[in-house]
Amino acid sequence: MPVPVTLVLPDGQTLRARLYVRQQTRTTWMHWVGMPAWELADDDHVRAAEYRTWVTSDQVHPIEGVSYDGVETIPLPARVPDPDVRWAWKVEQVKGAAGRIAGTVVHVWDCPLAGKPREELNVDQALDALERPGARACQECGAAESLLPLLGREDG
Structure with a gap:
C-alpha cells in the first residue's frame, strides 16, 4: 500500500507523491515513487495518471505523522562468499x-x-x-x- 511523501523536483519545487518501495543500494537508499501527472487517453481526452520513477533519499522526504511501516523495504542481501573463491x-x-x-x-x-x-x-x-x-x-x-x-x- 503506497504512503504519501514529499517529493523534491530538480528545480526545487515540492509535490505530494506516493512511496511504493524502498530499496537499499551499496551507496544510498532508492525510493520507487509515483507522482501525479496528466495523460492523453485514447478518446482524445486528458485524464489523471501517475508517473513512477526511482529517486534517492535526497529527493523524497517523509510527512510528519505518516507511518512508513507498511512500505515494502528491500535491504541489501547478506554477502555470501562464493564457495569457489580461494583466499590464498x-x-x-x-x-x-x-x-x-x-x-x-x-x-x-x-x-x-x-x-x-x-x-x-x-x-x-x-x-x-x-x-x-x-x-x-x-x-x-x-x-x-x-x-x-x-x-x-x-x-x-
Whole structure:
C-alpha cells in the first residue's frame, strides 16, 4: 500500500507523491515513487495518471505523522562468499640491482605477476609479509584492495 511523501523536483519545487518501495543500494537508499501527472487517453481526452520513477533519499522526504511501516523495504542481501573463491596469497621476492632481495610484493594466489610458482599463504601469513619493511601489496590483482584495509592502510 503506497504512503504519501514529499517529493523534491530538480528545480526545487515540492509535490505530494506516493512511496511504493524502498530499496537499499551499496551507496544510498532508492525510493520507487509515483507522482501525479496528466495523460492523453485514447478518446482524445486528458485524464489523471501517475508517473513512477526511482529517486534517492535526497529527493523524497517523509510527512510528519505518516507511518512508513507498511512500505515494502528491500535491504541489501547478506554477502555470501562464493564457495569457489580461494583466499590464498603468494609472496614475490623483488631483487635489487646487486641481486639481493630489495623488497617483497604480496599477490593474490593466481596473479600472473607473481612469477614462478610459489608456496601459497593464508591471510595471516600474507598480512605478516606486508608488515615487513619494503613490502607492498600488488595493485593489479586485488591484493592491495583486499589486504591493506585489514592493516588500516591504503598505500600499496
